[in-house]
Amino acid sequence: MLKPILAATIAAFIPFVPLVAEAQQRTLTVYSSLDEDQAKALIKGFEAKHPQVKVNAILGSTAPIIARVIAEAASPQADIIMGNAVSALMAADARSLLLPYKPAHFDKVAPVMRDNRAEPVWVGIDAWASSLCFNTVEAAKKNIPAPKSWADLTNPVYKGHITMPSPLSSGTALLAVNGWLTIFGEKGGWEFMDKMHENVSKYGHSGSAPCRQAGSGETIIGISYATPGVKAINEGAPIQIILPSEGLGWEIEAAAIVKGARNLADAKAMADWISSREAAEISAKYLPITAYDDIQVLPKNYPADEKSKLLKMDFAKLASSREAVMAEWQKRYGVKVPPKN
Amino acid sequence: MAEISAVSGMAARQVRPDPTGQIVPPVLLVVLATATLLPIGALLVRAFLGKDGAFVGLDNFLRYGAEPGLVIAAWNSLSLSMIATVIAMALAFPFAYALVRTAMPGRGIFRLIALLPLLAPSLLPAFGMVYLFGNQGWLKGWLLGESLYGPVGIVIASVFYVFPHAVLILSAGLSAGDQRHYEAARALRAGPWRRFVTVTLPSCRYAAISAASIAFILIFTDFGIPSVVGGSTNVLATDIYKLVIGRFDFEMGAVVGVLLLLPAVVAYGIDWLARKSQRAMITGKSVPIRAERLPLRDLMLFLFATLVAVAILGIIGMAIFGSLVKFWPYNLSLGLQNYERLFTDADEFRALGNSLILAFGTALAGTGLVALSGWLIARKLGNGMVRNGLQGVAMMPVAVPGLVLGLGYVFFFNNPANPLHALQGSLALIILCTVAHFYTVPHLMVVNELLRLDREIDLAAQALRIGPAGTARRIHAPVLLPTLIDVAGYFFVNAMTTVSALIFLFTAQTRPASIAVINLVEGSRIGQASAFAVVIMALSMVAAAIQLTLRHLVIRAQGWRRQTA
Numbered sequence: 001m002l003k004p005i006l007a008a009t010i011a012a013f014i015p016f017v018p019l020v021a022e023a024q025q026r027t028l029t030v031y032s033s034l035d036e037d038q039a040k041a042l043i044k045g046f047e048a049k050h051p052q053v054k055v056n057a058i059l060g061s062t063a064p065i066i067a068r069v070i071a072e073a074a075s076p077q078a079d080i081i082m083g084n085a086v087s088a089l090m091a092a093d094a095r096s097l098l099l100p101y102k103p104a105h106f107d108k109v110a111p112v113m114r115d116n117r118a119e120p121v122w123v124g125i126d127a128w129a130s131s132l133c134f135n136t137v138e139a140a141k142k143n144i145p146a147p148k149s150w151a152d153l154t155n156p157v158y159k160g161h162i163t164m165p166s167p168l169s170s171g172t173a174l175l176a177v178n179g180w181l182t183i184f185g186e187k188g189g190w191e192f193m194d195k196m197h198e199n200v201s202k203y204g205h206s207g208s209a210p211c212r213q214a215g216s217g218e219t220i221i222g223i224s225y226a227t228p229g230v231k232a233i234n235e236g237a238p239i240q241i242i243l244p245s246e247g248l249g250w251e252i253e254a255a256a257i258v259k260g261a262r263n264l265a266d267a268k269a270m271a272d273w274i275s276s277r278e279a280a281e282i283s284a285k286y287l288p289i290t291a292y293d294d295i296q297v298l299p300k301n302y303p304a305d306e307k308s309k310l311l312k313m314d315f316a317k318l319a320s321s322r323e324a325v326m327a328e329w330q331k332r333y334g335v336k337v338p339p340k341n
Numbered sequence: 342m343a344e345i346s347a348v349s350g351m352a353a354r355q356v357r358p359d360p361t362g363q364i365v366p367p368v369l370l371v372v373l374a375t376a377t378l379l380p381i382g383a384l385l386v387r388a389f390l391g392k393d394g395a396f397v398g399l400d401n402f403l404r405y406g407a408e409p410g411l412v413i414a415a416w417n418s419l420s421l422s423m424i425a426t427v428i429a430m431a432l433a434f435p436f437a438y439a440l441v442r443t444a445m446p447g448r449g450i451f452r453l454i455a456l457l458p459l460l461a462p463s464l465l466p467a468f469g470m471v472y473l474f475g476n477q478g479w480l481k482g483w484l485l486g487e488s489l490y491g492p493v494g495i496v497i498a499s500v501f502y503v504f505p506h507a508v509l510i511l512s513a514g515l516s517a518g519d520q521r522h523y524e525a526a527r528a529l530r531a532g533p534w535r536r537f538v539t540v541t542l543p544s545c546r547y548a549a550i551s552a553a554s555i556a557f558i559l560i561f562t563d564f565g566i567p568s569v570v571g572g573s574t575n576v577l578a579t580d581i582y583k584l585v586i587g588r589f590d591f592e593m594g595a596v597v598g599v600l601l602l603l604p605a606v607v608a609y610g611i612d613w614l615a616r617k618s619q620r621a622m623i624t625g626k627s628v629p630i631r632a633e634r635l636p637l638r639d640l641m642l643f644l645f646a647t648l649v650a651v652a653i654l655g656i657i658g659m660a661i662f663g664s665l666v667k668f669w670p671y672n673l674s675l676g677l678q679n680y681e682r683l684f685t686d687a688d689e690f691r692a693l694g695n696s697l698i699l700a701f702g703t704a705l706a707g708t709g710l711v712a713l714s715g716w717l718i719a720r721k722l723g724n725g726m727v728r729n730g731l732q733g734v735a736m737m738p739v740a741v742p743g744l745v746l747g748l749g750y751v752f753f754f755n756n757p758a759n760p761l762h763a764l765q766g767s768l769a770l771i772i773l774c775t776v777a778h779f780y781t782v783p784h785l786m787v788v789n790e791l792l793r794l795d796r797e798i799d800l801a802a803q804a805l806r807i808g809p810a811g812t813a814r815r816i817h818a819p820v821l822l823p824t825l826i827d828v829a830g831y832f833f834v835n836a837m838t839t840v841s842a843l844i845f846l847f848t849a850q851t852r853p854a855s856i857a858v859i860n861l862v863e864g865s866r867i868g869q870a871s872a873f874a875v876v877i878m879a880l881s882m883v884a885a886a887i888q889l890t891l892r893h894l895v896i897r898a899q900g901w902r903r904q905t906a
Contacts, residue, residue, distance in 0.1 A: 058849055067586050166587075168583040205568050206863070216471075
């Protein structure tokens with residue numbers, strides 16, 4: 001009785017077999033959370049130098065990409081993560097999923113943009129920082145002044161007009177929160193958020209959405225980062241990117257090799273390429289802060305003073321306090337009933 | 342042997358042992374369990390494990406219970422799902438009734454419009470609603486000062502989302518019936534209303550219960566709607582996302598996954614009771630329903646259906662309009678600039694091809710499996726335990742959020758110890774996952790259709806010494822054919838728009854268009870994302886048009902459906 005069942009079960013899966021058998025060529029699987037155009041340009045640069053390697057890229061948001069790497073731990077599918085928030089990479093590193101490797105040009109990379117442990121796991125590609133997107137048209141209709149500082153956001157005039165992502169699902173929100181905790185201190189930071197909370201109309205899931213919402217007038221102020229705001233401006237959105245005066249929380253996007261990579265040799269070659277000056281020059285077309293300090297290019301409509309406003313942040317401490325910050329945030333604001341506008 | 346005698350109910354006249362009832366059900370159970378139960382189980386078992394993989398009993402549940410905000414999230418989930426289900430049923434029932442039981446004009450068009458929400462990637466209605474009712478929306482005033490972002494948005498979007506599901510199940514249930522019951526009622530001088538209450542309503546009770554439970558469960562487990570228009574209103578389904586994606590806490594995510602299964606268990610119980618009490622509606626002497634002409638009723642229903650259709654078209658139309666403007670809401674000049682990328686970028690173009698392969702594969706594999714499982718359940722073939730197992734496995738996927746299913750697939754198939762490990766990264770696995778994800782509704786459609794057939798037909802077949810397989814070929818298959826065409830269409834359009842289960846499964850080669858849309862949103866290319874979503878919807882509409890035409894042709898070709906007397 002059991003045998004025919006077994007045989008028939010196997011037979012039932014046979015139609016799928018031809019779909020599995022793909023040509024076994026030399027491929028490199030890259031997971032990336034960089035901007036799509038930037039990721040594609042970096043891959044193109046790599047393939048030009050290594051024509052025998054075909055790069056298969058899977059692009060996605062910061063957190064889902066790392067969640068996928070963690071879920072695939074039993075049999076890693078990615079060879080290298082080319083661009084993800086260092087704080088999220090640390091979560092994978094804490095589960096020993098990343099392979100320490102010192103890329104060829106590691107020593108030339110700006111010290112703050114590289115993993116300075118004895119056995120470095122990541123090398124920085126670029127950095128992004130918190131900023132505000134402010135819709136000037138809707139603000140003018142309601143006679144609302146442009147905020148200049150983070151502290152301004154606690155002004156009751158902004159009640160119901162601020163959206164931000166929730167740090168429970170967005171890395172962008174986490175770096176804003178970490179920035180506030182750095183600026184105002186542990187106690188002052190939470191007090192600031194308590195006050196601003198009164199003005200927030202929505203805590204969403206996506207880090208770029210608040211700038212898009214500001215761009216389409218769904219909100220007046222979106223707490224986000226500059227890139228989606230720049231794109232919205234380029235498309236014609238009446239917004240202004242504001243970099244608050246106290247300084248900006250920021251984070252590095254870095255590359256790291258996955259432990260158990262099937263194509264380790266090419267993964268290392270990719271890490272070498274990423275750490276090169278040539279690769280940084282490509283990234284500089286998309287974000288002004290790259291692994292090489294002296295490359296100075298400003299993408300169109302990108303705010304000029306971002307670099308000078310970056311806060312001095314203790315990334316090691318922030319990585320270790322990630323869970324605690326999320327828990328505290330959930331306790332204070334996770335149960336929010338939205339205020340009536 | 343025991344099974345066969347149970348089927349016939351007459352132990353005396355045995356047909357020769359037929360392998361169908363012995364081998365097919367267990368094999369199907371193993372295949373379906375591999376596609377649903379085992380992967381889902383591989384994730385959900387983590388609810389009872391610690392981070393190190395050791396058994397910790399209910400510790401994770403207690404830890405989750407202590408999370409602030411859980412009670413509010415659970416209450417929001419329950420109450421909003423309930424309200425949206427009631428509204429959706431109140432709209433879907435008269436709509437389905439008008440489609441299959443009246444002579445209302447334009448029934449074909451109305452059927453297509455009712456299916457529209459199923460054809461559009463969920464992003465489109467979300468954008469459409471924002472353009473209509475958001476802070477810059479044209480009809481913002483209609484919400485009487487309430488903000489779209491919150492409970493109001495969740496309810497409107499949920500009703501929109503489950504409406505086609507409910508219409509599909511209800512119209513399948515309503516399209517069967519026995520004209521003789523109506524003749525009898527008329528002879529007894531029962532008026533139209535009395536006939537409706539005493540004949541029509543009881544005959545579609547099972548379909549109504551199915552439709553309501555499916556609608557409730559779909560809303561209860563959906564993540565997309567609350568994340569786009571939910572504002573800060575927390576529901577259980579968004580908790581999973583925050584726990585798994587935000588905090589990489591798979592154990593707690595599994596806890597929420599288990600909690601989300603609870604309403605499905607209740608629904609399964611209700612369904613089981615309803616199935617037990619269901620009597621055959623079509624007997625050997627049945628006469629197919631002829632739609633009655635009642636001008637006043639038909640006019641009222643026509644007006645109602647027009648209203649619903651305008652609402653659906655308005656939301657979708659707004660989204661299409663949004664894909665054509667330069668920059669919403671500040672530059673409304675029209676142009677096709679958002680569509681250019683789709684036909685110039687090789688990756689996006691390939692994504693469309695992948696989606697079509699995925700949709701065809703899902704429709705083929707899914708329809709085959711559903712026909713088998715629905716037939717085995719409805720005709721009570723094989724061992725009772727195996728059958729209950731099959732029914733359970735078929736009912737499970739609807740209650741599992743796509744994220745849980747997709748993660749389960751990674752844990753189960755991406756394990757070197759699994760003999761099916763080779764499937765990892767293949768399009769085949771994505772097809773299997775999509776079949777599993779959308780299995781429940783088609784399964785119910787087939788079961789409902791076959792349950793209406795009278796057992797007498799089986800007995801006659803047995804008397805003629807035709808085995809179950811022969812009966813299936815000569816009687817069940819022709820009866821089922823129109824439903825199977827609908828089932829294939831359902832799998833196809835869902836495969837075109839599915840996202841949540843695939844975010845952990847797609848690769849560079851297999852990335853479908855629905856994921857490409859999400860990637861565009863993540864890259865803040867909203868206009869291009871809407872344009873891509875519109876193209877996906879257009880392809881799905883072609884598929885739906887083919888489906889409706891085929892169905893029409895089949896029904897016309899099947900002469901026995903017309904009354905011969």
